[in-house]
Amino acid sequence: MRQFKGTCSAQNIRRCLHKVVLLTLIVIAEGMTADELLSLKESELNSVVNLATENSGNCDLLKECAGANCSRLSCYRYARDVSQYNCQSISLPNAHCGPNVSCFWKNFNFKEGDVRLVQQDQTTARSVCAQRKLDASFKNMTNSTHFFRVFFGSVDGSSRLYPGMDESCVGFEYDPRKRPWFRQSIYVPKGVIVLLDSGPTMQQPLNAGTMDESYTKKARNIVLQLLDTLSTDDFIKVLSFSGDSSNVQPILNDSFTQVVYNDTNGNPLLNDLKAFLLSNESGVNKETLDPNATAMSNAINTSISQLTVNSVIPARYLKVIIVLTSGHYSTTLPEVDIRDPTVYLFVYKLMPTSSLDVVQCPTDRTSFEEIPVSNINNPLYALNSFYSFLAKIHKNFTDDRIDYSQQSAPNSIIQNNTFFMSKAIFSLNNVLLGVMGLDIFLLKVEDQFGIDAGSIVQAANNDSRRNQAPMYDAKNVNISVCMNHSLPCESLKDLQIPNEGICPVVLPSEDLSVLKRLSCCGDCIRKASKDWPMGKIAGVLVTAVAGAVGIVILATGFWYYSYTQNSSIKRGALLLAVKPPAAVAESGQLRKKHEAAASSSKALR
DSSP: OOOOOSOOOSSSHHHHHHHHHHHHTHHHHTTOOHHHHHHHHHHHHHHHHHHHHHHHTOTHHHHTOSGGGOBOBSOGGGOOOGGGEEEEEOSSOOGGGOTTOOOOEEEEESSOOEEEOSSOSHHHHHHHHHTTTHHHHHTTTOOSSSOOEEEEEETTSOEEEESBOOOOSSSOOOOGGGSHHHHHTTOOOEEEEEEEEOSGGGGSBOTTOSTTOBHHHHHHHHHHHHHTTOOTTOEEEEEEEOSSTTOOEESSOSSOEEOOOOSTTOOOOOHHHHHHHHSTTSOTTOOSSOOOHHHHHHHHHHHHHHHHSSOSSOTTSEEEEEEEEOOTTOSSOOOOOOOSTTEEEEEEEOSOOTTSOSEEEEETTEEEEEOOGGGTTSHHHHTHHHHHHHHHHHHHHTTTOOEEOOOOSSOOSSOSSEEEEEEEEEOTTSOEEEEEEEEEEHHHHHHHHOOOHHHHHHHHTSHHHHTOSOOOOGGGOOOOSOOOOOOTTGGGTTOOOGGGGBOOOSSSSOOHHHHHHHHOOTHHHHHHGGGOHHHHHHHHHHHHHHHHHHHHHHHHHHHHHHHHHHHHHHHHHHHHHHSOHHHHHHHHHHHHHHHHHHHHHHHHO
């Protein structure tokens, strides 16, 4: 039988009791090694990846996404039944329990999962509805006594997480596409040049915008969002181009910026470039002529040269050019000379025209497509063909294996020393749908399965899981950039899903006391009570009553002892009082006769 380390004391009694309970379930964990546990979780993750692919083509899930089939947001205003929750220890203080409470426990909803959205529209509704049945499979992968967290992040920015966790309904943005687990499963080492059209047409407002937003502002936003999806050691440069004689101009500087991560949120430190893009000094939209086909060709060829000739970008890296243009003079891809087999081109046209086909792919390494108006407000989804291309390359070079992160720094509210496994998901027509992931909490695994955390890390890092894939080399890429933009269930493309597939909240307005009731548990409840004046009063009253009861008990005991002692004395006095003197004398004479007889008897023996 497995041995659990540690001793029981007043300080860790909760932990010890937890282990005792686990010993009764040892049939589950007995004999399971770290490698076997990870293999089991890999199998489960592959199953839900396959299910998500099947779900994407199940049109009934779209047609029936209303009423009881809606999905709930990760929002406390549903005021759910807390009896369905389970209290788990977490690594960061539960901020919902009060400003002066440092508590490391939180309620999780194992009855259902939650959905998070970066925006709510009919695009995200299709993903939310198509994948709502994932919860049933997620329940087979985790429970309150064998705790993991499962999640699905869609290319449209929606995500589904299980078990559910109540959060604030405002001021919270979670974009899975920027998270380390999502980036990991579409990762390809790369150098990227973004070409921003700076012609005057880009200054025009667009129909999909708000507050008279221009195409330039939308293009800048696309670049800003793109920066947050780059990975460590990627390279990025942003250039502007127009129809003027100067044509190509660097934004910020003419050198490549190498991506570096060093903060707990995993965001690349590209602050200078971001700030410059947001400023009025970036040079974008100061030109007087729109770029024609020749100007665009010159800009693209200049970028090819910067990526390949005396470049800081390693030879084995993928080289990508992304063009964001109004397309005012362009209805087709201009002539370009891409001789280097590691260079790929994506041209995105922001201004709609009825004469342009949705996608044109003259070669396997060049793509020209118009961004639908409905997608311009979802910048990363607008670049889905680019991310889908990366994910397919990653899949090929990793032999379609599951990705493992390194043992991570504190990046999870639930527990430090967390790592994750993840895998990209593709539709039936081989377009990226998103990424499926699973958090593995090392200390919880140690507690709940009796498997040493070090063994889990070692098993995750062994050759069979990490080092079998060949070294990435862009020269060996044999994948077309062209993406099939046809939607699954194309016949339902005009279907309007009620409330975008989201269940209406129950509470009409914010009430943080409800969030506190749903989120706080365990020691949080007891510590939180210190913040309530009535709780303090109640504590004083309880202490006073207990003290009074103690005094009464002590007084009663002392009285009883005194009473029994006095009663013995009184009984002796009473005997003397009731016998007459003659009787007393007679009894004394009889006693002397008995003593004399006893002495004679002893002499005879």
